Amino acid sequence: MENFPLTLRSLFDRSQSLFAKKEVVSRTSSGIHRYTYADFGRRTKQLSSALQQLGVKPGDRVATFAWNHHWHLEAYFAIPCMGAVLHTVNIRLPLEHLVHILNHAEDRFLLVDETLLPIIERIQDQLTTIEGYIVMTDSQELPPTSLHPVYGYENILNSGDPQYAFIDSLNESAPAGLCYTSATTGKPKGVVYSHRGIYLHSLSIGLADTLGLSERDSVMPIVPMFHVNAWGLPFASVWFGSKQVLPGPAPTPDILLGLIADEKVTIAAGVPTVWTAALKAQEAINADISSLRAVVCGGSAAPRSLIESYEQRLQVPFYHAYGMTETCPLVTVARLKSYQEETSLDEQYDTRAAQGLLVPGLDMKIVGPRGEVAWDGKEMGEILLRGAWVATEYYKDERTQESFQDGWFYSGDIAVIDPEGFVKLVDRAKDLVKSGGEWISSLDLENSLMAHPNVFEACVVGIPHPKWEERPLAFVVLKDAALQAGDKADLLTFLTDKFAKWWIPDDVIFLHEIPRSSVGKFMKRELREQYQAYFTGN
């Protein structure tokens, strides 16, 4: 039996032989753009050919800095199928991180959206390896820009050969993609995706029990194409011949709902904030979203109430999923086993508010302080992963050794797993409170504190302790600042019903606000540093 190489060539070729008539719909700055997979194929080959003329060789990194649209889709295949590496760059990163990753990846060319030119113009002087910029615009005229040398996408495409033959000797282990993920501290870390990894991940999302991606689908990745390959949807859609609907620059909830209605979208994927905003917008505009067979939600945990709202109020099945940059990304999907549908609706939603069941193709261990955890929904451990689409290193980065050991990727996510195998995230490893060899979930305590009627927000941090290594310290912002004094005991009592005694924070500090990062997350590290001597006195 043949070790026939598993490469993106197979995906591309099948779209050309079987699905030439199917459509790719893109929203661009100038309106709705439509074409077929036949057009996509011809233009993709032209792009490869044009990049080759510019000097791109197998193994070279070529970066994109773009929203979701047909140009980006062409780059998704043109770059890997010529043997080069598609480096999708997150347009929302701070400038210093952009400079770092473009230099660290040693990108030779950068494909950039016309609307995003100003960002790149501000950092171009610091980019040490870029030899040219290609502006994604449908105008034949290049917009005014200080970038140099600069090319128009459509201009270079016209010079490309639509009969260009993709490289025939591609090894399945060869790098196809590169994506950087933010680190807790320090610079973003790069993850390389192999052809084989993307190929197998694409198969995994076509399975009936995961996302069931199909030729019948009209697929809208709301998740950006600069974020873990838009969860792999563009790759799988090309392979299976699904219609694609790419929502373009800065889509608002109204725009997304309009696209769903106009393009009969059957499956759309985004983060919880997108689905929360879309739910609100839908209540106002009542778009015809009856074509939707599923919304996919990942990136961070979806609250149960969001899942219920989609299913009860909008009659749209909600697929809660989990993954990360290092895993291509799909790791789990919260779809019930057939016999779980016999439980009460309440239990079902509880189960589905968890991150779900491991998909076929990956191995997982959940390891706590005493080894692999019991499948009891209670014992906490870190999620360890390995498999065909799990990274084994960070790209040229010594932090590899922290996260990859003994063949496993240490995800940094702390979870419990129930007897049916449903994984539920409870914390990030760095935020866990380690008390006397046991783990306490800061997230669980925070969620409970925030359920108290007087609490506006709450944050729990592990602080060094002379006897227990760490003890939890709670930081609370009250709805009415005047209440403070009497509330400390009340708050702690409020927790007593819900947690073992040793989980209860040793103290509560009232703040006017909890420090947050630029993306709105609690800055626990700052609190930890500020209060590090709270229990030890030094």
Next chain:
Amino acid sequence: MENFPLTLRSLFDRSQSLFAKKEVVSRTSSGIHRYTYADFGRRTKQLSSALQQLGVKPGDRVATFAWNHHWHLEAYFAIPCMGAVLHTVNIRLPLEHLVHILNHAEDRFLLVDETLLPIIERIQDQLTTIEGYIVMTDSQELPPTSLHPVYGYENILNSGDPQYAFIDSLNESAPAGLCYTSATTGKPKGVVYSHRGIYLHSLSIGLADTLGLSERDSVMPIVPMFHVNAWGLPFASVWFGSKQVLPGPAPTPDILLGLIADEKVTIAAGVPTVWTAALKAQEAINADISSLRAVVCGGSAAPRSLIESYEQRLQVPFYHAYGMTETCPLVTVARLKSYQEETSLDEQYDTRAAQGLLVPGLDMKIVGPRGEVAWDGKEMGEILLRGAWVATEYYKDERTQESFQDGWFYSGDIAVIDPEGFVKLVDRAKDLVKSGGEWISSLDLENSLMAHPNVFEACVVGIPHPKWEERPLAFVVLKDAALQAGDKADLLTFLTDKFAKWWIPDDVIFLHEIPRSSVGKFMKRELREQYQAYFTGN
């Protein structure tokens, strides 16, 4: 990204971690046997352990000679997961072929059904490598048999360790299975299945657009487990946690319909003769088959009328598929693209009577006398295949060079392909008539002749011709033998409307019967030899 090995271990392990409660139902000689995947897993490990105690080592071939049941399913995993090779032997082969393949494969042990013992007893003296026989029976007492040495399956299982640890260093390219396929001439040819091949094939049948195999399914492979791994269904079912219904020894149509009703089978797979017989039986017994979401039909071409009957009369979707021993087997499935459902029902059935669309993961070329054929539904060519689950050789067989060239498997099947990519078989390569550098389908001519009201059956054979290399000669059995004389011209005129002039047979020979093989196929080779001088005169 990791080259994590793609082996059957992953399939087995997932069934144990996630689907321990799901059921495997077996019909055995003594009744219906039920257990869970947890039981299956424990017993599978015991079987591996017991085989190891008997001396089986990685790379060794272990044969099965059995119907579809839980013992066979245990062997499906126990043998490959310990690194040995599962050799499934076709119980219907002539004795001389059985002897040949058991010796050729150098099988060390043979697992054999109690009811099939008499067959093996008749050939045991000729088996040169078998060191022991294991009788699959639930009785603790061994049945009387001349086989020696002989073990009871349940007895050796009891000696096996349920904690047995499968081999950890399995390479994905390692052989997992072996199956022999009948050859036109000579001995059967062996095909080795790698772990990687079975793994990827299993993913392919879980895809929404192929069979969509799912945890929600109750899967009944009617196709024997000795025939191309029961089309891969047992492997995929274990991986995805589907309930399995294994219909045991010599199931009749009534038994099959009863199992569908009792076990709420959702998907069942068999050859056209099975589905024809089941259709007839269902009309008599009217079993409750409402659980069926699909019947899968392959092995040979399903007539359009059969597809229509299942869908129109029984309301059961019919998946027409194509494959062969050398391809694990799935190659194509005749499921319509979404936009093809807008054509007339008549066109849809015509399309679906073809073999269908190439599944994701394989490459195909259809090559005729002038190279790759046009996708016009007319130009004929041989189907060439390559991909992760396509063989690259016959096991220790010099006939490899006839069928495997330049990285492609030459299937020997002649097909046309329509503009949408639907493959339709028109003949076997050996039965094509090659006339003046062009190809004529003997099957097309036969089907047309048999549509004539006076014709009982017809067979068309290519006979050497001094000018055209070959010309078609028709052999016809009339319904009323008295008609003969005047009918020759009438028959040829009947064809004139339907085919190009050069397709029309040069002559018609009336016979009382057409010689058939033991499995009921026309023996065209005999006719060809007998009439070889018909046009040349020598």
